[in-house]
Amino acid sequence: MKVLITGGAGFIGSNFIYYMQEKYPDYYIVCLDALTYAGNFETLEHAMKKSNFRFVKGNIADRESVFKLFEEEGFNIVINFAAESHVDRSIKDPEIFLKANVLGTQVLLDAAKEYGVDRFHQVSTDEVYGELPIDRPDLFFTEDTPLQCSSPYSASKASADLLTFSYYKTYKLPISISRCSNNYGPYHFPEKLIPLMITRALYEQPLPVYGDGNNVRDWLYVEDHCRAIDLIIHKGRVGEVYNVGGHNEKTNLEVVKLILKELNKPESLINFVADRPGHDLRYAIDPSKIQLELGWQPETLFSEGISKTIRWYLDNSKWWKSIVNGEYRQYYERMYKEK
Numbered sequence: 001m002k003v004l005i006t007g008g009a010g011f012i013g014s015n016f017i018y019y020m021q022e023k024y025p026d027y028y029i030v031c032l033d034a035l036t037y038a039g040n041f042e043t044l045e046h047a048m049k050k051s052n053f054r055f056v057k058g059n060i061a062d063r064e065s066v067f068k069l070f071e072e073e074g075f076n077i078v079i080n081f082a083a084e085s086h087v088d089r090s091i092k093d094p095e096i097f098l099k100a101n102v103l104g105t106q107v108l109l110d111a112a113k114e115y116g117v118d119r120f121h122q123v124s125t126d127e128v129y130g131e132l133p134i135d136r137p138d139l140f141f142t143e144d145t146p147l148q149c150s151s152p153y154s155a156s157k158a159s160a161d162l163l164t165f166s167y168y169k170t171y172k173l174p175i176s177i178s179r180c181s182n183n184y185g186p187y188h189f190p191e192k193l194i195p196l197m198i199t200r201a202l203y204e205q206p207l208p209v210y211g212d213g214n215n216v217r218d219w220l221y222v223e224d225h226c227r228a229i230d231l232i233i234h235k236g237r238v239g240e241v242y243n244v245g246g247h248n249e250k251t252n253l254e255v256v257k258l259i260l261k262e263l264n265k266p267e268s269l270i271n272f273v274a275d276r277p278g279h280d281l282r283y284a285i286d287p288s289k290i291q292l293e294l295g296w297q298p299e300t301l302f303s304e305g306i307s308k309t310i311r312w313y314l315d316n317s318k319w320w321k322s323i324v325n326g327e328y329r330q331y332y333e334r335m336y337k338e339k
């Protein structure tokens, strides 16, 4: 089996590569990644040791090189993780999100159509559904919830989903789409809530909580997401969307306080800052479809997953210190100066 994993030098893609190498040691895996600020070649250090793994540095929107790669390799399965993924960056500069997330996906779809694949899987997000009210805990996102995007990031992901589905209807490309809730775990870039708070708390720096900290996210340990994608690409129905989430809703303030407690740091580090424009109030997934059809269940409890994640950041400080002390430092100062 020949598998293309795009965006595999990022957070979820790299965890998926390690998951696949462990579960399917005979699969030949190619990772295509542009190594943007979010991609880190060091993350794939252990994957590179396997002879049936190939890393290709390249942009998914670069038609010529993508077509050449598909021609050379003849992939059975393509899983598209590659994307610009940070909402705050999309608010500052939407264009790169459209180029990578929409036009990049279109190039991959064209290549898959041209050379043929057994499955093209698009890794999407629950953010395409917009927000749910905080005072209606009975409401959840289902696969039929209308798309209603709040940020340029989510609009670009929704566009890619629509494009992916259109290649199924028009060209009979065997596609599937997953829409997962917020992930956390190892190799998470420290601009996102959980790794940002862990790494800043370790330095006893102020922790910037947007607005009143009461926005709700539905957190899932990254390995549970990897298992869901594995099930979908092997057993899921073609042309279908699967929501992935573990009924683990937490306010941002609850998450931050838990991290501080685990690290034995004072709550006085919490610093309420200006809210994110268009900040979605609540995300919450109804995962019944993937549970009933594919038997998927989350396996890692939040209390266990957050401890494992904190342990990973403590044990791998070289990985994140080179990020937070590098170019990212200017990003942080620029981004949070106005808050």
Ligand code: NAD
Binding pocket: 006, 007, 008, 009, 010, 011, 012, 013, 032, 033, 034, 035, 036, 037, 038, 039, 040, 058, 059, 060, 061, 080, 081, 082, 083, 084, 085, 086, 099, 100, 104, 123, 124, 125, 126, 157, 179, 180, 181, 182, 183, 184, 189
């Ligand atoms: P990430 O930002 O950590 O990694 C993205 C990777 O894609 C990086 O390695 C980057 O170099 C690469 N990349 C970006 N643009 C590229 C391009 N044009 N060509 C090739 N490579 C490119 O993101 P992540 O958190 O790992 O998210 C992966 C995917 O999962 C994204 O599609 C995202 O929308 C989706 N998703 C993320 C979450 C989450 O909680 N992080 C939840 C649901 C879905």
Ligand code: TYD
Binding pocket: 086, 087, 088, 127, 182, 191, 192, 193, 194, 196, 208, 209, 210, 211, 215, 216, 217, 252, 276
């Ligand atoms: P984030 O990790 O950026 O994921 P997403 O916006 O895709 O859900 O943010 C998670 C939540 O944490 C979101 O409600 C915004 C909030 N947040 C803060 O309060 N402070 C921060 O510095 C960041 C990055 C996020």
